Amino acid sequence: MGSTLVLALLAGIFVGALFSVIQIPIPAPPSLPGVLGIIGIFLGYKGIEWVGVKIDLFAMLSVVF
Structure with a gap:
């Protein structure tokens, strides 16, 4: 790794x-707040992945449409 x-x-x-x-x-x-925002998005993604919460967006959209 x-x-x-x-x-x-x-x-x-x-x-x-x-x-x-x-x-x-x-x-x-090009600024630190922007970079920290990207890091926050990554950490949020990994946190939800670790918790195991899943939502099937395609299944939800097929019910609506």
Whole structure:
């Protein structure tokens, strides 16, 4: 798992540098509150996954439509 994290970090650094070189905006929030929001979304997703709550959205939509 450690090597996967290092490779993911290196890929992110490479892509971020590439975006900077070709002068296009990065597809991520450029401020700490934005980054923390993304981390919060991830932690919320993992928390619900850990608790085991599941909702079948397709089944709910098929009842409505």
